Structures are given as structure tokens and as C-alpha cells.
């Protein structure tokens with residue numbers, strides 16, 4: 001006797017997917033320069049090239065579907081020419097009738113959740129084969145490799161699942177707990193509606209925490225909303241395609257759960273990370289993924305202590321000559337005594353760095369620190385207040401025993417002020433480049 005369920009399962013096709021994330025088109029332009037031939041910033045061109053390579057690969061394979069896991073732009077209102085650059089690439093998939101899901105990340109959502117998401121225009125325009133994931137929803141997608149279910153989980157804000165009366169009088173940790181409880185219920189609803197024999201992918205823009213429910217959640221409270229991995233690592237999902245974290249990593253094997261990471265380096269915090277995208281084969285019950293590296297623009301930090309050098313200019317030139325700076329975004333940070341400044345010829349250092357794509361020279365004087373202001377905080381006038389507080393506390397060893405409690409109290413305070421949105425943290429926007437600070441001592445030549 002033939003078991004029909006088994007036959008059906010056995011005949012399920014394998015769907016080939018290209019999974020990419022965190023494009024951030026238009027980020028990090030300060031590391032580029034104007035390309036006189038195109039009129040575009042060279043770093044924007046780098047990001048477009050990276051995206052183009054992903055789409056080229058999707059078409060060349062060809063894959064059965066493309067899943068973009070969120071954060072298309074640095075914010076929800078990118079300039080039109082940057083929106084067009086993104087659209088030009090994704091429209092190639094549409095023209096080739098390759099189904100594409102565009103998930104909404106935190107950077108794609110308009111502030112306070114009132115203005116929608118930049119990617120929703122694709123649905124409004126009815127771009128063929130393009131699906132926008134701006135809510136928790138299951139999409140049934142017909143591909144050349146067979147039918148596929150994709151559950152979209154965009155970046156969650158408090159207003160997505162909670163009303164104002166729900167959260168009144170609650171601490172931030174309690175609100176996060178409540179949000180997770182609501183998410184668990186909503187996700188359960190989607191899971192019950194799934195067709196069990198189809199290959200199924202969860203596409204989520206989230207900070208996924210390896211920790212299970214426990215005390216770690218309180219520690220994570222000031223860092224923003226995180227989702228315990230157990231909530232998403234469900235056997236009904238054959239693959240969990242993540243976005244948000246810029247560093248590529250495999251979080252789980254069963255089911256396979258992966259952050260592909262960003263496709264280009266947004267800033268120096270990604271200097272040592274390999275960039276790329278994933279090719280994934282998904283069938284009911286299993287998935288295989290291959291990380292495909294992208295060449296990417298190299299970033300290079302040179303840190304040199306010149307304070308003991310008899311001839312600081314010569315010492316620094318020697319360091320630069322020995323470094324691989326060809327075509328790289330370079331920051332050269334050198335420590336020296338105030339009286340040595342006269343011995344440096346910045347013009348000659350600039351000439352030595354001409355092989356770089358762009359560079360900045362940052363002097364760190366071995367002088368007593370200015371009191372009153374922390375230079376790190378000058379760099380970003382819109383600094384996240386929690387980060388500003390943490391930076392301040394890092395300089396106040398005497399407050400160390402109180403630091404955690406102060407950060408938690410501040411987070412609660414800010415949360416009580418915030419209007420309908422989980423406090424906007426910056427977990428995927430690494431610390432501002434120190435090179436933007438130290439205004440008095442820095443010289444940037446591009």
C-alpha cells in the first residue's frame with residue numbers, strides 16, 4: 001500500500017533561492033569621492049556594484065526566487081536617484097520573472113511608524129513578481145522550482161502589536177516581554193495556516209538572540225528588542241533567512257538559520273568582515289546554503305604610535321609604504337606628542353596615501369585629555385542617548401557599580417517619552433567613526 005503523504009512529500013521540488021540582506025544603499029558616502037565621469041559618489045557606486053553582482057548571480061543561475069531580508073537604504077526617505085538605483089536592480093529580476101520578496105527592515109520604516117515603508121511603493125505600483133513584506137504574513141509563491149511558502153516578519157516596533165493602553169505603566173523589559181508574547185501568538189497563527197508539504201522559509205528582519213527565555217532578556221533590554229532563537233527555530237520552517245546584523249553568521253543548523261550580512265562595508269566596524277550573499281536550496285525538511293563572497297571595497301586601519309619616534313614623518317611614511325592601502329578606504333591614526341606636530345608634513349603623507357581609494361589622517365595627541373566634553377560624542381549630534389550615556393559612563397570608573405542601573409533607568413525614561421515606537425536603538429549602526437570627531441586634529445583629504 002502506498003502512503004500518499006509520503007509520495008507527495010517525496011515529489012516536492014527543490015527551490016533555489018538567493019538570500020541577501022542589509023543593502024544600505026546610500027550609506028557611508030563620506031568614505032567616497034565624486035566620480036567626475038558619472039557624477040556619483042564612488043561609495044554609492046561600490047554599493048550599486050555589490051547589489052548588481054547579487055542580481056547578476058540570481059539571473060545567471062538562475063535561481064527560483066530572491067529573498068531580500070531588509071534595510072534597503074540608510075533611512076525611509078532616500079533621495080530619488082538612490083531609490084532608482086535600487087529599483088533598476090530589482091526590476092531586472094521582475095523582468096526575468098524571478099519572484100522576489102522585499103522585506104522591511106528598521107531603516108526602511110518611516111519614523112514612528114506613521115509614514116509606511118520605502119519599499120511599499122513596489123506593491124503600490126504592482127511590480128510583477130515582487131512581493132513586499134511589511135507585516136507578519138504568509139506568501140504563497142509559485143516558482144519555476146515549485147511552490148514556496150514565505151512567512152515575512154519585518155522589523156517589529158511596539159506599535160505593530162501593542163496599543164498604547166497595553167503598555168501603560170510598564171517598564172521597557174515588561175513591554176518587550178509583552179511584545180514577544182504577542183509575537184509568539186501571531187506567529188503561531190501563521191504557522192497553523194501553513195501547507196505542511198510545501199518548502200517553507202521564514203524571512204525575518206530581527207535581532208535574534210541565541211539565549212533562551214531567561215535573565216539575559218533583561219540585559220538585552222537597553223539594547224532594544226531581541227527575539228529568542230527558540231521562537232523562530234521551528235521545524236515547520238525549512239530555512240530561516242535573517243537580516244539586520246551586518247556580520248555573516250549561521251545561528252542554527254536545524255532549521256538552517258543564517259544572517260548573510262551586509263553586501264558592502266558600511267563603515268570601519270566591518271573592516272575585517274567578509275561580505276557576500278547566500279545561495280540556498282530549500283526543500284521540505286531540509287536546506288543547504290552556500291556563502292558567496294563579494295569582493296567589496298577593502299577598509300584598512302593603520303594605527304601608529306609615533307610618540308617615541310625621533311623622526312615621526314619618516315616613521316609614518318614607512319608604515320604607510322608597508323601597508324596594503326591600494327584602492328582601500330584608509331584611516332591612519334597616529335599617536336604623537338604635541339611638540340612633534342611641527343615635524344609632520346601632511347601634504348607628503350597625503351601623497352603617500354594617493355594609492356588609497358580615500359583616506360583620513362587622525363592625530364591623537366599624548367596630552368592630558370580635555371575636560372568637560374568627550375570627543376567621541378561630538379562626532380554624532382544625533383547620537384542615541386543610551387549610547388551617549390554608555391560612552392560617558394565608560395569614562396567614569398567611579399560610577400561603574402551604578403552603570404547598569406543607570407542605563408536601565410535611562411532606557412525606561414526614554415521609553416516613557418517615546419511616542420508609540422520601541423526606542424530606536426542602533427544595534428546595526430556601529431559606533432560612529434572616531435575620525436568624524438577630533439575635529440581640531442583631523443585632516444581628511446579625498
Ligand SMILES: [Mn+2]
Nearest residue numbers: 105106244428
Ligand atoms: Mn536593520
